[in-house]
Amino acid sequence: MAEHILVEGLSKVFPHRGRPLEVLCRLELRVDWGEFVSVIGPSGCGKSTLLRIVGGLLEPTAGRVHIDGRSPREAQKDKDIGLVFQDPSLLPWRTVLGNVKLPLEVNPTDGRRPLFQPKELLELVGLSAFADYHPHQLSGGMQQRVAIARALVFQPSLLLMDEPFGALDEITRSTMRYELLRIWQSARSQRPKTVLFVTHSIAEAITVADRVVVLTPRPGQVRAVIDIELPRPRDESLERSGQFLEYAQQLRNLLKEEPQ
């Protein structure tokens, strides 16, 4: 398969009270079309920074990111990137439907590009019955579903998720993993969908991904890339399989290792 995202020699240094803080150091990464890739690493290793640079929200200090041959900014302009953060960041004064429609109001479309209808999207994430509710009337998991629906409006080929389930309780978290996979499968039928998924949960990283990228402590570099060869579609029974536990052990060891 052809590459979708290519990250070359990516470095990011933040000025930090006169002492520069190096967050990413010559990071290399390649993600193919339609791949679901988890990024995992110790706290502060630059996972989120990497995601923000790929999403065009931050400029790298050095190195380049290509998204299907374009810069992140260009891909952003083409509405080809969907973003989901840990905080659903919904607008509390808007209804669920109003929140999903927001991207369309900000960027009225010319009719050329493929679109999801907001109502169709709510059906996809299982919230049709809640279209007229306001965010404060929904649970955390439901709010995050709205954020996912909002990110998919323009049918982006790339979905960037920054610990999307990090603020949810454990039970909701594990159901949301499989919900996300289900949504991903359905959304994929319209357009190939590559996902870059930042998390610090090992189980989450394995469950959703085709590959898991493990980063080193700050400054972040790729320590290892693990191919997850578990059959899809996946469900909860997966987490009890021997293969899953092996992957988990392997990741745990990689995260524990001291940097050379």
Added chain:
Amino acid sequence: MTDVPLREPWEPLALAPPRWNGALRAVAGYALPPTVALAIGLLFWEVWTRTRDISVLLVPPPSRVIDRFLDRPGFFLGEGMTTLYEALLGLALGAAVAIAAAVLMAHSRLAERALFPLAILVKVTPVVAVAPLLVIWFGFGLWPKVCVAALISFFPFLVNAVTGFRSVNPGAMEFARSLRASPFQVFLKLRAPSALPYLFAALKVSLPLSLIGAVVAEWFSGDKGLGLVIFTANYQLDTPTLFAAIAVLAVIGVALNTAASLVERRVLFWHEAFREQD
């Protein structure tokens, strides 16, 4: 908070009472206790002034004040409307200028650094000191009162609006950036709604202030209004009229405050402070 009667877990939740009944009970629940307390207070006052034979010139009994009001209710209410009109017009003017300045300041730190000290200058200058000047400039009509009310309402709106326009959820802001929203779209869809709770706070501070402003301005340049009524009654030692005018002002203040709270509750239904429990 809606009233849910205590129940055991296996008992079904009682159905919500009919709306009008609930509303009536809410009004009774909020209005009755202070009304009763006020009535008891007035009763003591009445008894005290009569048994101690206090001079009407110093403290008239409430019955005398009510009599005075009922002699000429149209007069008191008409003067009250004048003062109310001046106060609200001034409030609107002050709020409009403050919000316009806040829009500028929320977008530019330079504008904030240039204008904010001047705003503080307006705030710390006693408005009473400026009032005579405004009379010289604007004469004895409506405008000196409106200006004083506007000056006194300006600062609360400015401070709250600047904070409000900046208090956008950072995640929502980042999302708007990823959509490449223009500054105008960000203002319309994020900043303005985020500022609403702050603007209502400013409104509730400024409403009584604007009444003060109008009354003070009427002392200096009164051709009508409750401020003039108070000023004249004071001059003539007509204490019952003085008290009646004060009471009308107090009622206007309470009414304004209640109206602001009701509108706020409606508009900010999504805000933490006003969410209904589901």
